[in-house]
Amino acid sequence: MADEVIFEFLHMEMVAHTHREASKEEKDQCISKLEALGFRVGQSLIERFTKDCSRFKDELDTMKFLCKEFWNVVYKKQIDNLRTNHQGVYVLQDNKFKFLVQMSTGKQYMESAPKYLAFPCGMIRGALSNLGVNCIVTAEVSAMPACKFQIQIQRT
Amino acid sequence: MAVCVAVIAKENYPLFIKTVPTDNELKFYYTVHTSLDVVEEKISSVGKNTNDLRELYLGLLYPTEDYKVYGYVTNTKVKFVIVVDSSNATLRDNEIRTMFKKLHNAYVDMLCNPFYKPGENITSKMFENIVLSMLQQD
Numbered sequence: 357m358a359d360e361v362i363f364e365f366l367h368m369e370m371v372a373h374t375h376r377e378a379s380k381e382e383k384d385q386c387i388s389k390l391e392a393l394g395f396r397v398g399q400s401l402i403e404r405f406t407k408d409c410s411r412f413k414d415e416l417d418t419m420k421f422l423c424k425e426f427w428n429v430v431y432k433k434q435i436d437n438l439r440t441n442h443q444g445v446y447v448l449q450d451n452k453f454k455f456l457v458q459m460s461t462g463k464q465y466m467e468s469a470p471k472y473l474a475f476p477c478g479m480i481r482g483a484l485s486n487l488g489v490n491c492i493v494t495a496e497v498s499a500m501p502a503c504k505f506q507i508q509i510q511r512t
Numbered sequence: 513m514a515v516c517v518a519v520i521a522k523e524n525y526p527l528f529i530k531t532v533p534t535d536n537e538l539k540f541y542y543t544v545h546t547s548l549d550v551v552e553e554k555i556s557s558v559g560k561n562t563n564d565l566r567e568l569y570l571g572l573l574y575p576t577e578d579y580k581v582y583g584y585v586t587n588t589k590v591k592f593v594i595v596v597d598s599s600n601a602t603l604r605d606n607e608i609r610t611m612f613k614k615l616h617n618a619y620v621d622m623l624c625n626p627f628y629k630p631g632e633n634i635t636s637k638m639f640e641n642i643v644l645s646m647l648q649q650d
Contacts, residue, residue, distance in 0.1 A: 400624045406587035407620055411555075411568060486588045486630070488522065 360432060360454075367455060371471050387474045394478020395485070402483040405429060415509070418487050419446055426483060444509035449502065456501035469497040473505075480505060514594045514611065515579065516540040517643045519619065521631060522589035524548055528634040530643045544593050547573045547581045551591050554583070568616075569609055584612040590619065594646075611646055618642040 370393075374386045405426060412418045423435035427450075437449035455472045459465045473495035481493045490510045497503045516531040531540045550573040570583035575598065584592040592615050596603055622628060622636045634640075 396630075399630050403586075403588055403620050403623045407616060409587070411585070411587060488589050 364455060364458065367472070367475060368458070370475070375471065387471065390471070390474035391478035391481070394475040394480075395482035397475075398479035398482025398484075399486045401430070401479070402426070402486045406487070412487070415489065416440070418484070418489060419507075422480065422483065423448060430479070444511060446507040446509075448505040448507065450505075451502040453501050453503045456497070456503060459500060461500045466497060466500065469500065469503070470495065473497070473503060477505065480507065514596050514646050516544065516593075516595040517615070517646060518544040518593045518595075519615075519634060520544075520548065520591040520593065523631075527590075527632075528639070528643075530640070530647065532647050540595060543576070543579065543581060543595055547583060547593050548591070550574055550581075551583045551585060551593070555585060555589075569612055571605075582608050582612075584616070586616060586619075592616070592619075614642060614646070 371390065374389055375383075378386050406421075409421075409425075412421065419438065419440070423438050427433065427435050431450075431454040433450075433452070433454075435448045436451045437447075439447045439449070453473075453476075455476065456469060459469070477493040477495050481491060484491050484493075484507070492508045492510065493505060494508075495503055495505045514532075516529070518526060518530075519528040521527050526544070529541060529544065531537050551570060554570050554573075568584055568586060570585060573581045573583045573593075575581070578598055579595050580598055582594045582596070584594075586592075592612055594608065594611060594615075596608075618639050622634065622639045623630065625636065628634075628636065
């Protein structure tokens with residue numbers, strides 16, 4: 357299907373552009389900029405996707421929706437593994453993450469991989485914030501193209 | 513058919529209120545405000561009746577002597593409240609549901625507008641037109 361690639365290419369260019377156009381002092385803000393972009397996108401997306409489904413019973417229900425339906429629509433696959441310690445920390449593992457698939461497996465590009473995870477992290481944070489769950493999302497890559505998103509719920 | 517339509521954000525402040533032009537519009541604002549309590553009660557009671565259809569449509573919130581108030585909550589905790597005239601006895605549940613669906617669709621479309629920041633007051637003409645069409649149907 358042609359449409360999936362369009363978004364992948366756009367995202368790749370977005371990351372490259374942000375890093376290219378940033379001046380020396382702003383280099384470390386690139387990741388935050390991409391994350392903020394993802395945040396707004398996540399908010400709108402979640403509004404559209406939850407339009408027709410029933411209300412969520414609790415937090416775990418929300419996370420399951422995120423892993424199944426949300427991931428399905430955005431990345432055309434589901435999350436491979438969801439783990440939680442039932443105290444507000446969830447780890448989502450995707451063994452073949454869309455944006456990392458294009459890069460060769462192996463150690464060569466591991467250092468640049470986090471740049472491509474900023475936007476997805478922002479999307480998750482935006483989606484959850486609109487559903488009423490405030491959280492911090494971080495991502496790590498241990499072996500391309502698998503990656504883990506760690507979601508830490510902030511309870512006030 | 514509706515006399516007043518309101519959209520309330522998840523932090524319970526109004527994003528949008530539109531009423532049929534009358535002299536005492538404030539009364540509708542009060543009605544919507546008091547209905548928020550009922551909405552909160554219905555949302556929090558879902559935990560106890562999980563056998564109930566976990567729907568977005570909340571149904572009749574409460575009837576006053578002249579008006580009936582209906583509620584609807586989205587998954588993102590944005591609430592829609594519609595006040596209709598009690599004398600309009602031909603209004604059925606299904607019609608209210610379709611009105612809410614239309615409102616929800618219009619809200620989602622408006623949220624995806626890049627010029628709209630979530631949490632701001634709603635100033636979109638398109639959204640306003642859809643609401644106006646619901647207010648003036650008889």
